[in-house]
Amino acid sequence: MDPLVADRMAQAMREAWGNASSVHHFGQQAKAALDRARGSLATLIGAEASDIIFTAGGTESDNLAIRGAAESLEPAGRKHLITSAIEHEAVLTTMKALGKRGWRVTTLPVGATGVVSVDRLRDAMTDDTALVSVMHANNEIGTIQPIAELAAVAHEHGALFHTDAVQSAGKIAIDVCALGVDMLSVAGHKFYGPKGSGALWIKRGVRLVSTITGGRQERSRRAGTENVPALVGLGVAAEVAVRKTATDGARLSALRDRLEAGILSSITGTERNGAATPRVPNTANISIDGVEAESLLIGLDLAGIAVSSGSACSSGSLEPSHVLKAMGLPHARTLGSIRFSLGTANTDADIDRVLDALPPIVDKLRSLTTAGGRK
Amino acid sequence: MSGGVDSSVAAALLAEQGHDVIGVSMQLYDNSQVTESGQRAFGTCCTIDDLYDARRVAATIGIPHYIVNFESQFGEHVISNFVREYVAGRTPIPCSHCNSDLKFAELLDRARAYDAERLATGHYARIERDAAGRYHLHRGADNSKDQTYFLFSLTQQQLSCASFPVGHLDKDTVREHARRLHLHVTQKPDSQEICFVPDGDYPTFVEKQAPGAIRPGTVVDHNGRVLGTHGGVHRFTIGQRKGLGLSSTEPLYVLEIKPDAAQVVVGSRDALGRTRLTASGVNWISGVAPTDWMRVAAQIRHRHSAAPARVRRTDEERVELEFDAPQTAMTPGQAVVFYEGDEVLGGGWIE
Numbered sequence: 001m002d003p004l005v006a007d008r009m010a011q012a013m014r015e016a017w018g019n020a021s022s023v024h025h026f027g028q029q030a031k032a033a034l035d036r037a038r039g040s041l042a043t044l045i046g047a048e049a050s051d052i053i054f055t056a057g058g059t060e061s062d063n064l065a066i067r068g069a070a071e072s073l074e075p076a077g078r079k080h081l082i083t084s085a086i087e088h089e090a091v092l093t094t095m096k097a098l099g100k101r102g103w104r105v106t107t108l109p110v111g112a113t114g115v116v117s118v119d120r121l122r123d124a125m126t127d128d129t130a131l132v133s134v135m136h137a138n139n140e141i142g143t144i145q146p147i148a149e150l151a152a153v154a155h156e157h158g159a160l161f162h163t164d165a166v167q168s169a170g171k172i173a174i175d176v177c178a179l180g181v182d183m184l185s186v187a188g189h190k191f192y193g194p195k196g197s198g199a200l201w202i203k204r205g206v207r208l209v210s211t212i213t214g215g216r217q218e219r220s221r222r223a224g225t226e227n228v229p230a231l232v233g234l235g236v237a238a239e240v241a242v243r244k245t246a247t248d249g250a251r252l253s254a255l256r257d258r259l260e261a262g263i264l265s266s267i268t269g270t271e272r273n274g275a276a277t278p279r280v281p282n283t284a285n286i287s288i289d290g291v292e293a294e295s296l297l298i299g300l301d302l303a304g305i306a307v308s309s310g311s312a313c314s315s316g317s318l319e320p321s322h323v324l325k326a327m328g329l330p331h332a333r334t335l336g337s338i339r340f341s342l343g344t345a346n347t348d349a350d351i352d353r354v355l356d357a358l359p360p361i362v363d364k365l366r367s368l369t370t371a372g373g374r375k
Numbered sequence: 376m377s378g379g380v381d382s383s384v385a386a387a388l389l390a391e392q393g394h395d396v397i398g399v400s401m402q403l404y405d406n407s408q409v410t411e412s413g414q415r416a417f418g419t420c421c422t423i424d425d426l427y428d429a430r431r432v433a434a435t436i437g438i439p440h441y442i443v444n445f446e447s448q449f450g451e452h453v454i455s456n457f458v459r460e461y462v463a464g465r466t467p468i469p470c471s472h473c474n475s476d477l478k479f480a481e482l483l484d485r486a487r488a489y490d491a492e493r494l495a496t497g498h499y500a501r502i503e504r505d506a507a508g509r510y511h512l513h514r515g516a517d518n519s520k521d522q523t524y525f526l527f528s529l530t531q532q533q534l535s536c537a538s539f540p541v542g543h544l545d546k547d548t549v550r551e552h553a554r555r556l557h558l559h560v561t562q563k564p565d566s567q568e569i570c571f572v573p574d575g576d577y578p579t580f581v582e583k584q585a586p587g588a589i590r591p592g593t594v595v596d597h598n599g600r601v602l603g604t605h606g607g608v609h610r611f612t613i614g615q616r617k618g619l620g621l622s623s624t625e626p627l628y629v630l631e632i633k634p635d636a637a638q639v640v641v642g643s644r645d646a647l648g649r650t651r652l653t654a655s656g657v658n659w660i661s662g663v664a665p666t667d668w669m670r671v672a673a674q675i676r677h678r679h680s681a682a683p684a685r686v687r688r689t690d691e692e693r694v695e696l697e698f699d700a701p702q703t704a705m706t707p708g709q710a711v712v713f714y715e716g717d718e719v720l721g722g723g724w725i726e
Contacts (some may be wrong), residue, residue: 050575294443294444295443295485295488296440298443298485298488298489299488301439301441302397302439302489302490361488365485365488367488368484368485368487368488
């Protein structure tokens with residue numbers, strides 16, 4: 001978390017503790033804090049503040065966009081939904097749930113590059129397609145999808161277009177008008193804001209059915225007393241991102257490229273997963289032959305290096321990554337893939353440390369695998 | 376770290392002594408797996424809760440904690456062996472296979488890859504190293520909790536990197552340590568059943584796992600006279616009295632299981648006693664088998680009092696063993712473990 005975010009959140013907890021819906025002075029202070037945050041986030045994504053609905057995170061934003069649009073367009077006879085095979089679970093599981101309740105769901109495949117094809121979407125569109133939801137940047141491999149082209153195709157058939165921009169907001173420049181989308185999800189903790197803060201931008205005129213019903217907060221689209229400190233944090237994070245995105249992005253992608261090139265050249269049997277460009281600057285996904293990601297994660301963590309596999313869940317089950325699977329990677333390679341996510345605090349020295357620590361750990365784990373076959 | 380009190384205290388004591396401890400829990404089966412009929416494949420055991428318990432204990436102690444996924448290895452080494460043995464009319468001990476083929480094999484290898492010097496567990500057993508540098512395995516100080524019966528297959532090499540921090544304690548003391556160290560599992564009950572069959576219904580588990588291998592057959596007396604029918608030899612173990620589905624004036628016990636003929640032979644209790652057995656897959660802890668008959672105390676079940684016997688090697692990995700007095704219900708698939716005092720000399724699988 002950005003230190004400025006933490007400071008302003010603490011300040012908001014002390015000073016803006018009123019209920020933003022209250023008429024009195026304290027309520028007004030809270031409301032003013034929310035208004036400012038809404039304006040800051042609007043600047044980050046090139047939107048009008050009044051079109052932003054605050055939520056408790058990316059997953060909730062995705063649910064509101066998909067369930068809200070599906071239900072809203074159901075009376076018009078549009079019961080077809082389209083998404084891609086590499087979406088975040090927040091989208092995929094929601095689509096699946098709607099599929100069980102009578103909607104037709106088409107899941108677009110991706111090739112080895114991890115990019116959704118515009119032609120595939122064109123083929124999948126029908127007259128009763130209600131909504132197309134394709135993520136802006138993938139969370140496991142970082143590839144950026146051709147959102148503007150995809151949205152144009154959806155609109156040709158009168159369908160709405162939603163994009164989950166949780167991985168891209170704050171990392172690359174975003175302009176909702178240039179993207180041409182109808183809804184866009186963001187999450188605060190992906191750009192140094194707090195967890196449990198998020199937003200859905202909804203283009204003016206797009207009607208949604210609320211998923212959380214109750215009071216009239218957020219223009220009656222998301223009921224419940226606003227979590228003021230978290231949303232203040234989201235706003236401050238957006239302000240910081242607006243200042244830093246351009247310079248930090250270039251610096252991070254240079255570090256990321258050096259890390260990637262270093263690993264690919266120093267360890268045999270390694271490959272980058274997904275297209276190199278266009279990609280968000282912080283993500284590198286690499287498969288390492290003959291090693292299970294799970295073992296590698298532990299070895300790296302013990303060496304003070306925190307990475308993810310994008311596949312293991314908290315219960316320790318070994319589900320292969322649905323993203324890598326959708327890209328057609330063989331099962332063994334999906335289990336041997338790890339994801340490095342760089343952040344603003346990372347330096348050249350960090351990259352050197354990883355490049356020093358990784359090869360011996362891989363060697364040790366590989367020697368175990370080859371020593372296998374015990375009785 | 377299973378999430379139980381023994382391994383939790385083992386980890387906590389090591390950390391307290393200043394060791395650099397890494398907590399590891401093994402995920403052994405997918406508890407959320409649901410069969411096509413909608414039933415849970417592995418019962419409703421609280422495994423996920425156990426992993427959470429381990430994680431919470433690690434956080435209390437202040438050590439890192441990882442869950443390693445050994446589902447495929449557990450299925451391959453332990454569950455498939457368990458099913459195969461029951462189908463073949465034997466009564467397996469999955470805990471022994473889990474110790475020798477997973478914990479002190481795959482998990483130990485992992486530990487080495489992370490530069491750990493030792494693998495510590497919560498077993499009630501003690502390891503001693505003599506002046507010549509050889510390792511000896513002794514029963515846990517708490518004889519009622521002793522687990523050496525499940526550890527007979529450990530080798531010198533495995534013992535050299537193993538550590539049993541609660542082996543010299545009794546259970547009450549272990550719980551006392553848990554309380555002192557503020558571990559929330561202090562009052563957690565001991566696990567009783569085989570972990571992947573929490574309801575203890577082994578026949579149903581075997582039927583679900585290997586439906587094609589189940590063959591009904593007959594229950595006969597020692598003369599081959601048919602007394603009844605049964606749903607498969609996997610439903611029986613030597614010495615079993617309940618669930619035979621027979622009405623008889625005198626109590627009948629399973630004396631022998633003939634898997635090829637799908638026959639279960641029953642008879643009176645006095646016919647259950649035997650003095651001789653042979654065992655295969657024999658391990659001698661010292662690494663050296665005796666060259667001639669050797670006096671030992673032999674134990675043929677987890678809950679059997681080791682009885683005087685003599686044992687002799689017959690080939691590379693087999694022995695014959697003769698008890699001084701007849702022992703009830705020698706059961707193929709179970710282990711026979713040889714002791715001298717409280718030291719484990721070795722053991723093997725009853726044939």
